[in-house]
Amino acid sequence: MVNRVIKNRNNIIPFLGLVVAVVFFQVTSGGRLISGRNSVVLLNEVFNVVIGASGVLFLMAQGDLDFSMGAIVGFSGTVAAIASNHIAGLALPVALITGFACGAVNGLVCAGFGIPSFITTLGMSFVLKGFMVMLLGSGSMGIPFELNEFDTTPIRFFTMLAVILICWAVFGYSRFGKQCSAVGSHPTVAKQSGINVFRTRFLGFAFSGLACGLVSFFSIIRGGTVSTSTGSGFEVNVLNAMMIGGMSITGGWNSKYRYVIIGSLLMAVVSDGLSLWGIDLMTQELIMGCIFIFAVAISFDRRSVAVIK
Amino acid sequence: MDSNIILEVRDICKNFDSTKALSEVSMQVKAGEIHGLIGENGSGKSTLSAIIAGTKRNDSGTMFLRGRKYTPQNILDANRQHVSMVVQEEGTIKGITVAANIYAGKEKQFTRMGLIRTKKLREAAAAALEKTGISSIDPMVPVNRLSFEDRKLVEIARAMLCGPDVLIIDETTTSLSEKGRNILYRIMHSMRDSGKAVLFISHDIDELIEQCDAVTILRDGNVTGNLDKTQMKPKAMKELMVGRNISNEFYRSDYDCRYEPEISIAARNITYGGIKNLSFEVHKGEILGFGGLTNCGMHEAGKILYGILRPDTGCVTVHSGTEIHSVHEALQNHIGYIAKDRDGEALMLSGSILENICLPSLKKTEKYGFILHRNQMTFIAPYAAKLHIKMTSPDEYCMYLSGGNKQKVSIAKWLANEADILIMDCPTRGIDVGVKSDIYKLMTELKEQGKTIIMISEELPELIGMSDRIIIMKDGKISTQIKRSSTLSESVLIQYMI
Numbered sequence: 001m002v003n004r005v006i007k008n009r010n011n012i013i014p015f016l017g018l019v020v021a022v023v024f025f026q027v028t029s030g031g032r033l034i035s036g037r038n039s040v041v042l043l044n045e046v047f048n049v050v051i052g053a054s055g056v057l058f059l060m061a062q063g064d065l066d067f068s069m070g071a072i073v074g075f076s077g078t079v080a081a082i083a084s085n086h087i088a089g090l091a092l093p094v095a096l097i098t099g100f101a102c103g104a105v106n107g108l109v110c111a112g113f114g115i116p117s118f119i120t121t122l123g124m125s126f127v128l129k130g131f132m133v134m135l136l137g138s139g140s141m142g143i144p145f146e147l148n149e150f151d152t153t154p155i156r157f158f159t160m161l162a163v164i165l166i167c168w169a170v171f172g173y174s175r176f177g178k179q180c181s182a183v184g185s186h187p188t189v190a191k192q193s194g195i196n197v198f199r200t201r202f203l204g205f206a207f208s209g210l211a212c213g214l215v216s217f218f219s220i221i222r223g224g225t226v227s228t229s230t231g232s233g234f235e236v237n238v239l240n241a242m243m244i245g246g247m248s249i250t251g252g253w254n255s256k257y258r259y260v261i262i263g264s265l266l267m268a269v270v271s272d273g274l275s276l277w278g279i280d281l282m283t284q285e286l287i288m289g290c291i292f293i294f295a296v297a298i299s300f301d302r303r304s305v306a307v308i309k
Numbered sequence: 310m311d312s313n314i315i316l317e318v319r320d321i322c323k324n325f326d327s328t329k330a331l332s333e334v335s336m337q338v339k340a341g342e343i344h345g346l347i348g349e350n351g352s353g354k355s356t357l358s359a360i361i362a363g364t365k366r367n368d369s370g371t372m373f374l375r376g377r378k379y380t381p382q383n384i385l386d387a388n389r390q391h392v393s394m395v396v397q398e399e400g401t402i403k404g405i406t407v408a409a410n411i412y413a414g415k416e417k418q419f420t421r422m423g424l425i426r427t428k429k430l431r432e433a434a435a436a437a438l439e440k441t442g443i444s445s446i447d448p449m450v451p452v453n454r455l456s457f458e459d460r461k462l463v464e465i466a467r468a469m470l471c472g473p474d475v476l477i478i479d480e481t482t483t484s485l486s487e488k489g490r491n492i493l494y495r496i497m498h499s500m501r502d503s504g505k506a507v508l509f510i511s512h513d514i515d516e517l518i519e520q521c522d523a524v525t526i527l528r529d530g531n532v533t534g535n536l537d538k539t540q541m542k543p544k545a546m547k548e549l550m551v552g553r554n555i556s557n558e559f560y561r562s563d564y565d566c567r568y569e570p571e572i573s574i575a576a577r578n579i580t581y582g583g584i585k586n587l588s589f590e591v592h593k594g595e596i597l598g599f600g601g602l603t604n605c606g607m608h609e610a611g612k613i614l615y616g617i618l619r620p621d622t623g624c625v626t627v628h629s630g631t632e633i634h635s636v637h638e639a640l641q642n643h644i645g646y647i648a649k650d651r652d653g654e655a656l657m658l659s660g661s662i663l664e665n666i667c668l669p670s671l672k673k674t675e676k677y678g679f680i681l682h683r684n685q686m687t688f689i690a691p692y693a694a695k696l697h698i699k700m701t702s703p704d705e706y707c708m709y710l711s712g713g714n715k716q717k718v719s720i721a722k723w724l725a726n727e728a729d730i731l732i733m734d735c736p737t738r739g740i741d742v743g744v745k746s747d748i749y750k751l752m753t754e755l756k757e758q759g760k761t762i763i764m765i766s767e768e769l770p771e772l773i774g775m776s777d778r779i780i781i782m783k784d785g786k787i788s789t790q791i792k793r794s795s796t797l798s799e800s801v802l803i804q805y806m807i
Contacts (some may be wrong), residue, residue, distance in 0.1 A: 173673060174678065174680060175672065182657065183661070189655065190668070192654055193668040193722070194639075252659050252660070253661065255661070286575050
């Protein structure tokens, strides 16, 4: 029994952490955390991160990272805003297509030229931010007012549910999902077993970009404008959620979809709980940073790597 | 206590999770002795040697070195007490030079003001290589440019550095050629003659009998026998290892070279690196053996057939006339490939047995586009059973399996994908007799079913014992093709190899 607990600590600790955080903040906030009004706040808190994490999971399972997520959200949002000022209905398709295209470029550069993902996506993030400034000047851009109608709690809730269901099924129970884990576990073996490693990696990046496109649409219709700060810091939140959820940074067969859910929820509960206490955003980031390091420290499987880098 | 005993191991136990790797193992190694350690895969010999070398800790039991209690904290601590080891799998660090590898962890003696003096390091490394009798290796070459054999020799030089009283050699000879073996044997003999001891681990019973003065036999973590020179008889040793009677003859019993006339795969005028104008045909129901020295091009030939390497000129065709240019095409034409480097190319060690077996056949496990664990279980069950994979559950990680069991998984992978043409690169490298005979039996069975097997091997008895035809390669060219016969001897093959 004790052995099994130790063996499964990667799965148990984040879950326990979530339960503890919920109970702790529920009590200390006087029952306000899980209450009718606050659950909408929680949903909005979780929404972006859960979608972004669902997309990047396919990439992280392959052992790659995407640091351009925030920039893709900003850039897709900008392009979608411009398009929507001509025809309002174009906002969503343009946001998705732009996001997918940015991810596809990442994929081509990484998988095609063999450049490590963190270099490529970091570079990509500067490139996209540059384009954003070129398109927006230094100010911001409004979007048609009617798009704001889509920013309702039911739409958000069902969009999130759909994303969760689709990604859960595709990641855990489809060929593509299995191929992602195989590439993360051992690319050479995957290749020799007939998996198209290039295609798998390419699609992984594209998936991550597509998720960012979706996030960008909901970000701009919520604020009603897009500015150069749209999406900034998004990649850090997503990475945080994944790590806190128990995801291994090297990917492979240990990657599970539930890490996305647990991590996103835990992030949302902690930051919302801290807000309820009246703690400001900067201090919240400090606390999140500490939790992040602590989470990785206890969940990182040191047996799988010979030397810790 | 007998003062002649240099190393004593008493009641050593070691568990991994729930599996007992060693239970109350005791053994005595005398000074001036080459002590053999033999057992099937998973019998615990690598674990025992790792404990002695300080890379693993025992759960209970004690060790004595020259009568004093011996508890090595790590490999460097063991080195300081003059115990060192050459490991079975790759033990060199890629990307740095031979010299840096030899002195890895001991660089301090070459530093001045925190900087390493490369010249001194090179001289010392050259001297170390010289002392071990290896003159062909340049100490300043990055280790990954060396062949597998040369890298092993570098490891041997490194192990000799601490002037060991006890040298552990774990299954090293399987990856060495004649030349390398002779170097190793010379070192072993000089250790024995100077009153030190060698713990020699090997699968090759004949080699063990030839080299060792005493032998300890392990089975499932228990010592089943401590034999001295006079008691070492192959049949008795095999029985102690396996725990059942094993027939001496585990190769094919027939001596007719027979296969169907239909050609299943052919290579035409292939040129790649050292390979020059290579052409051959393999028939349905044939076992084609490929032999030669390690870098004669036979391993590359296997990879070219499977589409991993693209030849500069020439092509590979299957019987329908389709050309093979990629792994994808090879799979579509039912070709399977088992790489020589089991851990590095054939298996995902951090994946489960189930995921490994299913990997090439993911499409077959799909139902309405979904892959369920339950369906995967039923899919692999017949193959896991057929190959007798030892496991507690198919979800067990491959990294915890023994060498023989790993090989069974990688064979099961291709059986499950219903490969008609199976390319096996060193199918029995580092595998004990029990599993070996299982694999040979399976190969014969596949041949009977009309499948084609291409066996690339560095072991001559296996080539002679199993192949319908043997192609011997030398310097990238076919030096001869020999048909199966009962009179074929190793010396004939060697003469074409060198």
